Amino acid sequence: MNSLLFLQRHLHLSARTFKKTPRNLKGKSSTEQRWIVRQLSDPFVKAAHVHNYRCRSAFKLLEIDDRYGLLKPGFSVIDCGAAPGAWSQVAAQRINSVGTDPGSLVGFLVGVDLLRIPPLDGAHFLSNCDLTDSATQTELRYLLPDGVADVILSDMAPNASGFREMDHEKLIAMCLCVVDFAEKVLRSEGALVCKYWDGSKAGQLQNRLANIFREVKVVKPKSSRKESSELFFVARYFKKQ
Structure with a gap:
């Protein structure tokens, strides 16, 4: 289609x-x-x-979630690289973190970004915070109900330098940091979605995910521009140690 x-x-x-x-x-x-x-x-x-989404990237998460059913009412979700908040808008709707659906469980959503994230109903944002900082990770775990998350989303990306392989390696390093954090906070059978740019280090990231998840898929949403090297790993069924 x-x-x-x-x-x-x-x-x-x-x-x-x-x-x-x-x-x-x-x-x-x-x-x-x-x-x-x-x-x-x-x-x-x-x-x-x-539809009042903060940017077009909302449709990427909508497509992924429509296909894999990751976001459910009552879930706890972390949105990494949340600014400007489009993925958080989608997640808040689907996990019912605002509580607008009285017949469903109420979820919890926390987003983090180096940039400022405008406020959003149903979301707790840590603006101007670095996910790789141990203090930020501690605060995230403190905010999460029971200290665990059902789903971790990452649409993070470094500022593009114009050198494709360098940018690719930077983003893979960021994704690996997200995976490290996921191992600490993700609930058993939980899921992770992370954006990466295709390149020589993608296999390293995929192998790392395959070691801790029972299913890892590569996804190119229809809303991702054809000329972009952007892809997403959708990892499901976390094998909690």
Whole structure:
């Protein structure tokens, strides 16, 4: 199913939503013009505005969760690299952390990022905090009910340097830190989703996940741009030691 059909089927958007909006590009650099044109022609950007998601990345998590059913009412979830909060919006809805569904269990959501994360109902955010810092990890464990999480999400990424392999290695290192943390806090049979950029170190990360989870899948969501090397590992059924 292509991206447009996915949106229309799952989000009930009309064709009018996808029409390109004219914009005055005078005075913009060629790079800025390309970015603006890409944004204007991107149906997921438009759908994010329609559905009040903070950015288009929300649809990546929606697709992953629709396929694997990771987020359930009553679950405790950690969102790593949460800013600006689009994944947290999806997670809060699906785990019922706001408590808007009186017939379901109420979940708990905590997000962490080096950047400031705007407040969100149903989420506790640790802004300007480094997940790799032991003090941050201690605070996360303190906040979690019973000190454990059912699902860990990571959409973290380093600032791109323009050197693809270097950026890839940095992101793999960040993912490995998330895996280290997951081993400390994830509940038995829990799940982990982490973004990575394809490259020479991906196998190292995949092998590490395969050692502690009973199932590891590689996913390229339809909402992930085709030209991007972005992929996601979806690891399920954590083997708690």
